[in-house]
Amino acid sequence: MIGDWIAESRVRVDQMRLLVLKTAWLMNAAGNKGAHxxxxxxxxxxLRSVxxxxxTAIQTRGAAGLSQDFPLACARVRSLRLADGPCELQRKALARAGLRTRTAATYRSAAAEPSQPLTTAARSHS
Structure with a gap:
């Protein structure tokens, strides 16, 4: 079980690193607005991964993980939830941006397509 947690932690850290690298590349390529x-x-x-x-690090130590003997109990990571707004607000903003992009792409593709389907006669002449 602890081996699974270690593997899962490794995967989560790698996912965060890749997301940061991709976003840094976007910031260089498209600017801060493009990487929003x-x-x-x-x-x-x-936040979720940390x-x-x-x-899980606290849980691996059992009740001792909550004692002052380990620095995990004193970690101030939980206060990060309040620093930049709750996760719910961040998720809502991300969903809104995704929907806005999706809707704009749908309208662009609909505008590019002809409004009336071509008849077989018109297709053979083109």
């Missing part, structure tokens, strides 16, 4: 959704995703994913990793 990536920044929101980092805030959500990092809390999960911290909770």
């Amino acid at each position: 959704t990536g920044i929101k995703a980092i805030k959500i994913a990092t 809390h999960w990793i911290l909770d």
Whole structure:
């Protein structure tokens, strides 16, 4: 079980690193506005992953994980939830941005398509 937690922690850290690298690349390529959704995703994913990793690290030590003998109990990571807005607000903003992008793409593709389907006669002449 602890081996599974270690593996899961490794995967989560790698996911966060890749997301940060991708967003940094977007910031260089498209600017901060172009990387806005990536920044929101980092805030959500990092908070969730850090809390999960911290909770499982405390849990591996049992009741001792909550004592002052280990620095895990004193970690101030939980206050990060309040620093940049609750996760719910971050997720809502990310969803809104995704829907806005999706809707704009749908309207662009609908405008590019002809409104009336071509008849077989018109297709053979083109």
